[in-house]
């Protein structure tokens with residue numbers, strides 16, 4: 001009910017009477033009063049005036065359970081959402097939730113991670129108060145070989161969600177880094193539990209650099225944040241909710257063919273590598289090629305220096321620009 005009260009107060013520019021809240025939610029005055037007090041404790045500034053009611057003052061950013069719930073406009077993605085001030089890793093927690101029977105669409109969000117995980121066994125430094133760390137749990141009826149494509153679906157959702165929030169859509173660096181002005185602002189880590197030809201669950205973890213921050217020296221030259229790019233504060237709960245909304249739409253399109261047929265044109269329009277020379281860091285030997293875009297399986301199509309064509313599968317290699325990160 002707290003999230004709904006919050007949403008109602010947010011919609012109004014004038015006071016909402018206690019009586020109206022009681023009637024609307026079918027609860028007592030004491031229940032409303034308690035809910036308002038808890039919201040105040042979470043950091044909302046709510047003015048209470050006798051005979052007038054409650055007024056939500058211009059909001060300082062609050063990133064928490066009620067803010068997330070009240071911003072979510074989806075049917076299933078991000079429902080339920082579970083917020084943690086501090087957690088080891090949202091991916092780890094999402095996997096535990098999956099094992100305990102949490103439904104498809106469950107979202108785990110944290111303000112801080114003590115053991116955030118990146119790809120290739122790296123850690124993802126996750127300080128408090130600055131960024132968005134979240135993991136979406138999916139339980140799809142899909143063949144396991146289709147699962148890696150969902151990382152690309154999430155990359156599109158992140159790009160669209162950022163665009164909807166700040167008014168400027170970033171690029172995608174194949175397969176799933178989100179970049180702006182040539183620097184990485186988001187990473188995605190997908191993990192799954194599979195048994196032969198059956199997916200138990202997939203967790204897609206997303207870390208978006210939102211606030212201005214000092215990055216570790218080893219990544220400072222390739223990393224940036226939304227606030228550095230757009231020069232203003234970015235509300236994290238709205239950002240997460242917009243990403244979930246976009247994911248839901250793209251996921252439906254993914255399910256039409258169980259691949260990226262209905263998405264690849266839009267994906268390729270966001271792809272920073274498109275039409276550029278890239279260095280393919282293949283464990284079997286590095287080579288330079290011209291990137292042309294992805295196919296319906298999410299593989300990167302490249303033209304080699306001898307004119308032949310090749311499809312690159314994301315699991316095997318990574319790609320760099322020949323003059324830098326993108």
Ligand code: BTN
Nearest residue numbers: 089116117118119187188205207
């Ligand atoms: C990468 O290396 O680019 C992927 C980074 C993914 C980080 C996110 S933060 C939320 C989720 N929980 C984790 O432990 N990792 C992912």
